[in-house]
Amino acid sequence: MKNRTWIKGLAALCASAAVACGGGAGPQGGVAVYLDESQPIEKRVEDALSRMTLEEKVAILHAQSKFSSAGVPRLGIPEVWCTDGPHGIRPEVLWDEWNQAGWTNDSCTAFPALTCLAATWNPEMSALYGKSIGEEARYREKDILLGPGVNIYRTPLNGRNFEYMGEDPYLSSRMVVPYIEEVQKNGVAVCVKHFALNNQEAHRHGVNVVVDDRALYEIYLPAFKAAVEEGGAWAVMGAYNKYKGEHCCHNRYLLNDILKRDWAFDGVVVSDWGGTHDTKQAAENGLDMEFGSWTDGLSWGASNAYDNYHLAAPYLDMLRKGEASMATLDDKARRVLRLIFRTAMNTRKPFGSLNSPEHLTAARRIAGEGIVLLKNEGGVLPIDLGRAKTIAVVGENAVKMMTVGGGSSSLKVRHEYTPLEGIRAAAAGKAEVIYERGYVGDVTGDYNGVKTGQDLSESRSEAQLIADAVAAARKADAVIFVGGLNKSNHQDCEGDDRLQYGLPYAQDKVIGALAEANPNLAVVIVSGNAVAMPWIGRVPAVLEAWFSGSEAGNALADVVFGAVNPSGKLPFTFPVRLEDNSAHALGEYPGGDTVTYNESIFVGYRWHDKERLEPLFAFGHGLSYTTFAVGNVKADRTTLASKGSIRISADVTNTGDRAGAEVVQLYIGDEQSSLPRPVKELKGFRKIALDPGQTQTVTFEITPDMLRYYDDAKGAWVAEPGAFTAYVGVASDDIRGTVGFELK
Structure with missing residues (x-):
């Protein structure tokens, strides 16, 4: 394994020398703007891109080892190193193999699984988690942390649910953003995964997911959207499965249309390991960095295994023959360079730490609260x-x-x-x-x-x-x-x-x-x-x-x-029986070549509410060693203008004999929708700590955009005028007060 600290130090030394001499390292010559960290990143990216050869642009798009991709040595641009997450920094592995490298100094802090983090219902814990794991990734000289995961909990049989944040898109959205922000303050990119519809492990490499647009936009995409637009994620990982007949790692609709066009994502799309299947689709449909194809490493030869990747020699051959767009290549290379300048070439990032007492304390605190x-x-x-x-x-x-x-x-x-x-x-x-x-x-x-x-x-x-x-x-x-x-x-x-x-x-x-x-x-x-x-x-x-x-x-x-x-x-939700889960009640799991989400938007508590099923334990449920009273639920007005807001408030009192914390949850139901909608949907939550006898007023602000649903016939988000109900409670089945209001 290469000594990255030495390599980066050498690159920085070369960079300093180049800037000091006013010279460049590329075919254009001139001042090396790309090496000057005082310059805007976009200006540096364009300068570096202008100096790269065709072969160098292609070389940075695919793996050179199990978990790294090449830089541009001639220009002093370092390679990119990834590490598995999202609960801790995976031990170093051998160059071409999954097995560990046998280091004695790569033991990490194992943080709680993301289900536990989500169960805290506390964005402050998410920020602490991101800060801590980001420091560990930085200490280990990693540029991309392969996580967090925000796929939706569709069935309790999914073997990978423990890596995700539950069944509700709003909860996942609010919990993922602080994680991302704090990780990336360390100069380490998150790689939000698995985009999208990766909700089962059975047949995961080839199953084609058939889902209506309402469910796609209302349930399965919001957490990814928040990660990109609010969290500013620098990388997104494609999923193994198919959608609309195309593998998600090179899916035109998901990657080009939604992620890059609609959400203005400026980072890199990373393939899941072994998730790339077609050179032409990888070239045209939004993939930027290819990893893990032929994941047994050296089966194609010790000297050129990685040259056979789809975004390697086959792509280069297409470009030379004029069969692939040079503009698209430049877009991919531009994104990878932007990532490198944010991470590997960022000399101002903190040093980080590994398995420190502070990180162990954070892990214990998050686990206890979850x-x-x-x-x-x-x-x-x-x-x-x-x-x-x-x-x-x-x-x-x-x-x-x-x-x-x-x-x-x-x-x-x-x-x-x-x-x-x-x-x-x-x-x-x-x-x-x-x-x-x-x-x-x-x-x-x-x-x-x-x-x-x-x-x-x-x-x-x-x-x-x-x-x-x-x-x-x-x-x-x-x-x-x-x-x-x-x-x-x-x-x-x-x-x-x-x-x-x-x-x-x-x-x-x-x-x-x-x-x-x-x-x-x-x-x-x-x-x-x-x-x-x-x-x-x-x-x-x-x-x-x-x-x-x-x-x-x-x-x-x-x-x-x-x-x-x-x-x-x-x-x-914990259903009483497996058949009480909507994916199983409606018969489409696990599928074969295709799986159809017949339940549409009615996932988790939405299905239980619709069918009036009593859960074993409801979404949002959790007891305390003290007791809380939630009451006096009221609104400051009962009419919501199209550009206004309503404030919903409730008084929370610790009625027990010890200090504790309660999560007050706001759900909203649409009483007059022209399309089927859930009885209620989570739209807000607050976690408050109270001493015995203490009372605190919790306030939520409702705006018209919180009332929207996706109209698949119109291809747009719609907030219909009419009657709505705000539900305030401490679980989806434990509502303590309601308020009706009207959207004008």
């Missing part, structure tokens, strides 16, 4: 260490590391605090903590050469494991079961979807037996997806703990013992 208290009857949680002298912890997920595996988000950490470690550390000197396995899931711990080092082998039978767990539960004052999913194939993992909605490894049996053995049972689900809970009526307390990264165990212990009062809210 954990969702789903149920808590009888005050089982938090566990009082003054009373509970023996605590039984049961479940494989209490000890299994979750940072290794799951696909491209797999990481290498210095240490991952497991739930059992966190619980034991918090209870030390106060209570005895005993552990039983309960069930056997996946005993492996190896991904691309990164090994957990854990020995999870087990000789006991299923019956014996349950019997031993029950025996421990009977003699304990409190029981914590830690189960859920893991990062294995067909669970929460890239490349495959889940095969069942229920918990794997016979966990339902274990939970049922524990519920009979001890009424003081708390079930902790570690997952990035909703799961079935046939035992929910017999279990008094349930936590959704997500994949929470390096500090997972400590963050969980903070919540379990009350050091942190939970305030997370679900970013997606």
